[in-house]
Amino acid sequence: MINLRDHHEKEIKWKNSTLRNVKNQGAKIAGFFALLFMLAVLVSIFGYILHGGASHITLRMFTTYGNTTTGGLLNAIIGTWLLVGMGLLFSVPSGVLGALYNVQSTSSTRIRSVTRLFTDILTSVPSIVIGLFGYLVLVIRFDMGFSLLAGGIALGIMMLPYVMRISEISMKNVPQEQVNNAYALGADRIQVASRIYLPQARAGIISGILLAIGIAAGETAQLLYTAGWNNALPSGFMKSQVAYLTYVVWYGINQPSSYAHELAFASALILIIMVTVLISISKFVGRKRV
Amino acid sequence: MEISKLSVRAGQKTILDNVDINIYRNRVNTIVGPSGGGKSTFLKCLNRLAELDRNYRVTGEIFLEGKNVREYGEIELRRRVGMVFQRPNPFPMSVYDNVAFGLRLQGNVKKDEMDMMVSSSLQEAGLFDEVSDNLKRPASTLSGGQQQRLCIARALILRPAVLMLDEPTSSLDPVAKGKIEELMLELKERYTVVLVTHDIGQARKVSDYTSLLFNGKIVASGEGKDFLERTSDDTMKAFLGDLTA
Numbered sequence A: 001m002i003n004l005r006d007h008h009e010k011e012i013k014w015k016n017s018t019l020r021n022v023k024n025q026g027a028k029i030a031g032f033f034a035l036l037f038m039l040a041v042l043v044s045i046f047g048y049i050l051h052g053g054a055s056h057i058t059l060r061m062f063t064t065y066g067n068t069t070t071g072g073l074l075n076a077i078i079g080t081w082l083l084v085g086m087g088l089l090f091s092v093p094s095g096v097l098g099a100l101y102n103v104q105s106t107s108s109t110r111i112r113s114v115t116r117l118f119t120d121i122l123t124s125v126p127s128i129v130i131g132l133f134g135y136l137v138l139v140i141r142f143d144m145g146f147s148l149l150a151g152g153i154a155l156g157i158m159m160l161p162y163v164m165r166i167s168e169i170s171m172k173n174v175p176q177e178q179v180n181n182a183y184a185l186g187a188d189r190i191q192v193a194s195r196i197y198l199p200q201a202r203a204g205i206i207s208g209i210l211l212a213i214g215i216a217a218g219e220t221a222q223l224l225y226t227a228g229w230n231n232a233l234p235s236g237f238m239k240s241q242v243a244y245l246t247y248v249v250w251y252g253i254n255q256p257s258s259y260a261h262e263l264a265f266a267s268a269l270i271l272i273i274m275v276t277v278l279i280s281i282s283k284f285v286g287r288k289r290v
Numbered sequence B: 001m002e003i004s005k006l007s008v009r010a011g012q013k014t015i016l017d018n019v020d021i022n023i024y025r026n027r028v029n030t031i032v033g034p035s036g037g038g039k040s041t042f043l044k045c046l047n048r049l050a051e052l053d054r055n056y057r058v059t060g061e062i063f064l065e066g067k068n069v070r071e072y073g074e075i076e077l078r079r080r081v082g083m084v085f086q087r088p089n090p091f092p093m094s095v096y097d098n099v100a101f102g103l104r105l106q107g108n109v110k111k112d113e114m115d116m117m118v119s120s121s122l123q124e125a126g127l128f129d130e131v132s133d134n135l136k137r138p139a140s141t142l143s144g145g146q147q148q149r150l151c152i153a154r155a156l157i158l159r160p161a162v163l164m165l166d167e168p169t170s171s172l173d174p175v176a177k178g179k180i181e182e183l184m185l186e187l188k189e190r191y192t193v194v195l196v197t198h199d200i201g202q203a204r205k206v207s208d209y210t211s212l213l214f215n216g217k218i219v220a221s222g223e224g225k226d227f228l229e230r231t232s233d234d235t236m237k238a239f240l241g242d243l244t245a
């Protein structure tokens, strides 16, 4: 009897495995073509921008301020980082704390699924809508004007779900037994967060932050409504507009000046290098086991 | 410790059902029983770790040194009732930092005092001689048996009154297992030991008081190493028969 059943199970396993093999082969081929397609797209984007941008990049672009049609890009480069930095200031503490809350809360799963829903919705809100919100609420209602603060918060809103989700995922990977053991040794919630979750999830949190920076640095829509443009650096957090690279791309390309086009291509090149580097680092950091 | 009418429910399921047990000072108190019988849950009630899980509803009384465990703060209770988990799970830190963990949670301890506590805990756990050449090595470089003794040292640094061991040898090889069994006999000189195991042989070797936990119920309990043979209880016999056949 038992032998018979064993034999039968083996046969089923064998059938399943051949079926799986066929499926695997199909998936491999489809995956290969998808990869090829993505590679082609990436190479042509890089090639196009390199061709348009690299030849026109001059040292002067990195050392002088400009107004998108004349001068350099220094104000836009610094402005981009200021805006991203401000976005980090808003998104990292709240994202990491939110993730900690979600993994640690013993409270009802209902609260957790509601926060999950919010982060999911937030990731898919079009950036132009966040821009509009920023304009109506931050720029007008809170009277910040087009400014570093308004732009930074608008970017922060966009970065928050990335920081939070990736932090949460890497915190979920911390073995529950270690968490329980820390409690069993008399740790309180905050100590479990600071001595178990944060150090062990550090690599994941950093990779989430880098990814969020990479994405935020390349955003335009919400900044159009909240940051404005400045031919120099902003003079304060509020009511002083800020320059940023994507604006140069967006604006310069429509100008009837070849130098404006060159600036636009140069900005695009700088952006794409920045984003590529950040996302590569984020992958690398994320993979490293600490 | 005295445990009376301890019941734990999770949803519709009854995990522990009216458990009455006494835990005797400076003895190895053993809970044996098949997997899923509620042994781990029982231990988690003694240090109120069960409260971390909102699914659990715990009723009944547990007394530590005459005082209800609910009257201790959770943290104070957990310092007095130490726990070692089934699988060795050192934190990803050095040997030294692992052992020091519990004491550091309580605030600043002077370096020489900490050094002393760490080495004495490692000594009590029978690990000191094997690691003393380099306490800064990552805990993950130790063998499974060494890691489990490290976890014992980590619990001992708090000088608990009671040390609970949840199937501490189930993932270890026979040699490492033997070492921990010997260790338990030494530890009971200074601590009250609560051992959970599904290994009857282990209970025979080390146990002073043994209870059989079956489907959430204590179905037999008694004193002495040969209790397991003497028992006339049918469930106990069936369980023993199961394991020895």
Ligand SMILES: Nc1ncnc2c1ncn2[C@@H]1O[C@H](COP(=O)(O)OP(=O)(O)O)[C@@H](O)[C@H]1O
Pocket (backbone or CB within 6 Å): B010, B013, B015, B033, B034, B035, B036, B037, B038, B039, B040, B041, B042, B053, B055
């Ligand atoms: N968090 C939980 N929620 C619901 N049921 C649980 C939970 N933890 C354990 N159980 C159930 O309680 C029973 C006893 O588990 P456990 O105490 O781990 O037994 P043992 O340690 O004896 O193997 C098992 O049937 C298990 O499925």
Ligand SMILES: [Mg+2]
Pocket (backbone or CB within 6 Å): B039, B040, B041, B086, B166, B167
């Ligand atoms: Mg168990």
